[in-house]
Amino acid sequence: MSDTKAPLLSVKNLTIALPEGFDRAHAIQDISYDLNPGxxxxxxxxxxxxxxxxxxxxxxxxxxxxxxxRGSIDYHGRDLLSLPEEEKRALRGRDIAMVFQEPLxxxxxxxxxxxxxxxxxxxxxxxxxxxxxxxVLELMEYVGLPDPATLRNAYPFRLSGGQRQRIVxxxxxxxxxxxxxxxxxxxxxxxxxxAQILALIKRIQRAKGMGVIFVTHDFGVVADIADRAIxxxxxxxxxxxxxxxxxxxxxxxxxxxxxxxxxxxETERKESNGVEAADEVPLLELRNLNKTYRSSEGLFSKxxxxxxxQDINLVLHRGQTLGxxxxxxxxxxTLGRVIMKLLxxxxxQILYHGMDIAPLxxxxxxxxxxxxxxxxxxxFASLNPRQTIGRILTDGPxxxxxxxxxxxxxxxxxxxxxxxDASAYVRYPHEFSGGQRQRIGxxxxxxxxxxxxxxxxxxxxLDVSVQEQVLRLLRDIQDQLKLGMIFITHDLRIxxxxxxxxxxMRRGEVVEMGPPSQIFDAxxxxxxxxxxxxIPGKEWHPEQVIRDLHKESI
Amino acid sequence: xxxxxxxSQNYGAVLGLIILAAIVFLAVAAPLLYPGNPWKTVGMxxxxxxxxxxxLLGTDMLGRDIAAGIAHGAKVSLLIGxxxxxxxxxIGVTIGxxxxxxxxxxxxxxxxxxxxxxxIPTFAxxxxxxxxxxxxxxxxxxxxxxxxxxxxxxLVRAEFLSLRQREFVQAAVVIGQSGxxxxxxxxxxxxxSPIIVTxxxxxxxxxxxxxxxxxxxxxxxxxxxxxxxxxxxxxxxxEAWWMSFFPGFAILLAVLAINLIGEGxxxxxxxxxxxxxx
Numbered sequence: 001m002s003d004t005k006a007p008l009l010s011v012k013n014l015t016i017a018l019p020e021g022f023d024r025a026h027a028i029q030d031i032s033y034d035l036n037p038g039x040x041x042x043x044x045x046x047x048x049x050x051x052x053x054x055x056x057x058x059x060x061x062x063x064x065x066x067x068x069x070r071g072s073i074d075y076h077g078r079d080l081l082s083l084p085e086e087e088k089r090a091l092r093g094r095d096i097a098m099v100f101q102e103p104l105x106x107x108x109x110x111x112x113x114x115x116x117x118x119x120x121x122x123x124x125x126x127x128x129x130x131x132x133x134x135x136v137l138e139l140m141e142y143v144g145l146p147d148p149a150t151l152r153n154a155y156p157f158r159l160s161g162g163q164r165q166r167i168v169x170x171x172x173x174x175x176x177x178x179x180x181x182x183x184x185x186x187x188x189x190x191x192x193x194x195a196q197i198l199a200l201i202k203r204i205q206r207a208k209g210m211g212v213i214f215v216t217h218d219f220g221v222v223a224d225i226a227d228r229a230i231x232x233x234x235x236x237x238x239x240x241x242x243x244x245x246x247x248x249x250x251x252x253x254x255x256x257x258x259x260x261x262x263x264x265x266e267t268e269r270k271e272s273n274g275v276e277a278a279d280e281v282p283l284l285e286l287r288n289l290n291k292t293y294r295s296s297e298g299l300f301s302k303x304x305x306x307x308x309x310q311d312i313n314l315v316l317h318r319g320q321t322l323g324x325x326x327x328x329x330x331x332x333x334t335l336g337r338v339i340m341k342l343l344x345x346x347x348x349q350i351l352y353h354g355m356d357i358a359p360l361x362x363x364x365x366x367x368x369x370x371x372x373x374x375x376x377x378x379x380f381a382s383l384n385p386r387q388t389i390g391r392i393l394t395d396g397p398x399x400x401x402x403x404x405x406x407x408x409x410x411x412x413x414x415x416x417x418x419x420x421d422a423s424a425y426v427r428y429p430h431e432f433s434g435g436q437r438q439r440i441g442x443x444x445x446x447x448x449x450x451x452x453x454x455x456x457x458x459x460x461x462l463d464v465s466v467q468e469q470v471l472r473l474l475r476d477i478q479d480q481l482k483l484g485m486i487f488i489t490h491d492l493r494i495x496x497x498x499x500x501x502x503x504x505m506r507r508g509e510v511v512e513m514g515p516p517s518q519i520f521d522a523x524x525x526x527x528x529x530x531x532x533x534x535i536p537g538k539e540w541h542p543e544q545v546i547r548d549l550h551k552e553s554i
Numbered sequence: 555x556x557x558x559x560x561x562s563q564n565y566g567a568v569l570g571l572i573i574l575a576a577i578v579f580l581a582v583a584a585p586l587l588y589p590g591n592p593w594k595t596v597g598m599x600x601x602x603x604x605x606x607x608x609x610l611l612g613t614d615m616l617g618r619d620i621a622a623g624i625a626h627g628a629k630v631s632l633l634i635g636x637x638x639x640x641x642x643x644x645i646g647v648t649i650g651x652x653x654x655x656x657x658x659x660x661x662x663x664x665x666x667x668x669x670x671x672x673x674i675p676t677f678a679x680x681x682x683x684x685x686x687x688x689x690x691x692x693x694x695x696x697x698x699x700x701x702x703x704x705x706x707x708x709l710v711r712a713e714f715l716s717l718r719q720r721e722f723v724q725a726a727v728v729i730g731q732s733g734x735x736x737x738x739x740x741x742x743x744x745x746x747s748p749i750i751v752t753x754x755x756x757x758x759x760x761x762x763x764x765x766x767x768x769x770x771x772x773x774x775x776x777x778x779x780x781x782x783x784x785x786x787x788x789x790x791x792x793e794a795w796w797m798s799f800f801p802g803f804a805i806l807l808a809v810l811a812i813n814l815i816g817e818g819x820x821x822x823x824x825x826x827x828x829x830x831x832x
Contacts (some may be wrong), residue, residue, distance in 0.1 A: 340728060342724055342727060366730050366732070367730070369727075369728060369729065369730040370730055372728075373729070374724075374725070374728050376721040376724070376725060377721070378721055381720050381721040381722065382721035382722050382724075382725055383722055383725075384722040384726075384740055384743075384744070385722075385744065386743040386744055387739075387740075387743075395726065395729060395731065395739075396729030396730065396731075399729060399730045399731045399732070399735070400729075400730055441725075444725065444729070447729075448729060448730075
C-alpha cells in the first residue's frame with residue numbers, strides 16, 4: 001500500500017445520534033477512517049460497539065430513526081450521506097456491494113440462486129440475457145461452487161450454509177464493485193466453512209484489487225485476513241493501525257483487554273485427572289448410546305432418517321471436564337439432551353453411578369433430575385421473562401421439597417457466588433445483560449447441588465470479554481465443587497481452555513477422543529486435523545502478546 | 555403503569571372504553587332510571603321519539619318504553635357476553651394447554667374432539683342447543699360458550715407448542731418441576747397476552763350471537779334484550795323505524811366499543827406491533 005494512492009473511500013468525523021431513551025447519546029461518534037484500494041480493513045468490536053453502523057451508513061441502510069448528524073463519507077468526490085436515493089441505488093451493487101451475516105435470510109427462498117445472481121445484473125441495466133446467463137455460470141465457478149450448471153437451478157434451502165454464502169458473494173461480485181462490505185459474513189458458519197469463505201474473500205480481494213471492509217467480533221478472523229484494523233468500543237474508535245500493530249502491539253487498554261479475553265490454549269493447565277479416579281465407579285458412563293431422528297412416514301414418502309447419536313461410549317469422572325466438540329449437525333447437542341433425558345434414546349445405556357437411567361420413565365426419573373443439571377445456550381430464552389430471579393432460582397429446590405427460607409438463603413449465597421448483587425433476587429430477567437443472565441443460569445443449575453453439569457454452548461452467545469469471565473467462573477466452580485462437567489461447544493479454542501478431555505464428534509459419531517494436547521498437537525483423525533487447521537488466527541498467539549505487554553510494563 | 559400509559563395513547567381504544575363505560579353505567583343504573591318491568595305497557599303505542607317527553611326514544615306497538623328496553627337489555631347483553639366468554643376461555647385454555655404441552659396421542663385426541671365442534675356451523679349449533687334446553691340465561695350462555703371455545707383451544711395450543719420448545723421450559727423440566735406445574739407457572743403466564751386479546755373480541759361476538767338468538771325468539775323470556783326488541787320490530791319496519799333502529803344502534807355501539815378496546819389491548823401487548831404508527 002503506497003501512501004501516494006488516494007483512498008477509495010474516506011469516512012470523516014461521522015456521528016450518528018441515537019434517539020432518546022438509549023444508554024448513550026450516539027450510536028457512533030466522530031468516526032474517521034480511510035479505505036485504500038486493495039486492502040482488507042477489519043472493524044472489530046463487541047456487540048453494541050457500533051461496528052456495523054458505518055458499514056450500514058455507507059450502504060444507506062440505516063433505519064429511519066438513526067440519522068447521521070455530522071461528518072461525511074467521501075467516495076470519488078461525492079458525499080454518500082447527502083446523495084439522493086436514485087444515485088445511491090445506482091452505486092449499490094455496481095460500486096459498493098455487501099455480504100450479510102445470515103446467508104439464508106439474505107436470499108429469497110422463492111427464487112433459484114441463479115435467478116438471484118442474474119437479477120443483480122438485470123436491475124443494473126444489463127439487458128442481454130445470454131450474456132447474463134454466461135456471467136452467472138462464470139461467477140458461480142469463480143466462488144468455488146461445484147457444478148454451476150446444475151446448481152444455478154437450485155433453491156437456497158437446498159444449499160449448505162457455506163454454499164449459500166458463496167452465492168451471496170457471487171451476487172456481490174456480479175458487477176465488479178470496487179468496495180466490498182462484509183458484515184460478520186462467517187459468524188453463522190462452521191469453522192471449516194468459515195476458513196473456506198475467509199480464503200475465498202481474501203483470494204477475490206487480491207485478484208480484483210478491491211477494498212474490503214470486514215466487520216467482525218473475532219480477533220482470530222482479524223489475524224487471518226486483515227491488512228489494517230479498527231477497534232471500536234461504545235461507538236468510538238479506540239485504536240486504529242495495521243493488523244500487526246493492533247494485534248501484536250495493542251496500545252489501548254480496551255484492545256489489550258479484548259485480546260487477553262480471546263480464548264486460547266493454556267499450556268500449563270493440568271490434564272486428564274480422570275486417571276487418578278480410574279478404578280472407582282465413574283460418575284457417568286455411556287454405553288453404545290444411539291439416537292435417530294425420524295420424520296413421520298407419509299403416504300407416498302419414505303421417512304427421513306437422521307442418525308444424531310451413533311454408538312457413543314463415554315466415561316465421565318468426578319472433577320473432570322469433558323469437552324464435546326463438533327460442527328453444526330454433529331449431534332453434540334442431541335447427546336447432551338439425551339443424557340438429560342430431554343430426549344429419549346433409542347438404545348444403549350446411560351449409567352449414572354452405575355445405574356442405568358435410560359429406561360426410566362419421566363415420572364420416575366424426576367426425583368433424580370436434581371443431580372444432573374444443565375446450563376443452556378441462549379441467556380435470553382432460558383429465563384422465564386415473567387418470573388423474578390428469586391422465583392427462577394428457588395423453583396428448583398421447592399419442586400424437590402426444600403422449604404422456602406432455606407431455598408431463599410441458598411439463592412442469595414449463590415447469587416453472591418456467581419458475582420451478582422443480592423438485589424437481583426427481586427428483579428426480572430430483562431433488567432440484566434447477557435453475561436449476567438448466564439450467571440443466573442449457572443446459579444440455577446447449582447441450586448440443586450448437582451453431581452453433573454452439562455453446559456450446552458453456554459458461552460457462544462456472549463462477547464469475548466464476557467465469555468472469558470463466565471468461563472473463569474465455570475472453572476472456579478469446577479475446581480471447588482469437583483463436579484463432572486460436560487462442556488458442549490463448537491469452538492475448539494474454548495474447549496481447549498476449559499476441558500481435561502475432548503471428544504470430537506462428526507455426524508453423530510465420536511471420531512477422536514483425548515486430552516487437549518493430543519487433539520491440538522497430534523490429532524490422529526483426518527477430520528480433527530481439518531478442524532484444527534480451520535481455527536481462525538492460529539498463527540497468532542494472543543497469550544504471547546499479553547505476556548509481552550506484562551513484561552514491558554514491569 | 556406502562557400498560558395504562560400506552561393504552562391511553564390509543565385514541566380508538568380510549569373512545570371504546572368510554573362507550574363501554576357508558577353502557578355498563580346504563581346497565582347498572584337501569585332499575586333506577588327506568589324502575590319497573592320493561593315489558594309493561596306504560597304509554598300510548600307507537601309514539602315517535604321525542605313526541606312525548608316521557609318517552610325519549612318512543613314506544614313500541616304495545617306501548618312499551620324503547621329507552622327502558624335498551625337500558626335493561628344492556629345488562630343481558632353484557633352479562634351473557636362476558637360470562638359465556640369466560641366459560642369458553644376456561645374450556646379452550648384447558649384443552650389447548652394440555653394438547654399443546656403433552657403433544658402426541660393426547661394432542662391428536664383433543665384436536666379431533668375440537669374439530670368435531672368446528673365442523674358444525676356455529677350459529678346453527680347454538681340455535682339447536684338453546685332449542686333443546688328451553689331458552690333461559692344459563693342455556694344461552696352455555697350454548698354460546700360451547701360454540702366459541704374451539705378457536706381459543708387452537709390459539710392456546712399453538713402458543714404452547716412454540717413456548718414448550720423454549721429453553722426456560724426445558725430448564726423447568728430439568729429442575730424437576732411436574733407437568734401441570736410447568737403449564738400453570740411457566741408457560742401460561744407467557745401466553746396470557748394473546749388469550750386476553752382474543753377473549754376481548756369474543757365478548758363482542760357473543761353479544762352478537764345472543765342478539766341473533768333473541769331475534770329468532772330464542773331469548774330468555776324474563777329478560778329484555780336488544781335482539782328481542784329488533785325481532786319484535788321486524789313487522790313494523792316501515793311504520794315505526796325507531797323500534798328497530800335504537801336497539802340496533804345499541805348493539806353496534808357495544809360491539810364497536812369492545813372491538814376498539816380489543817384492538818387497543820392487542821397493540822399494547824403485542825411487542826411486534828408496538829410503534830408501528832411511527
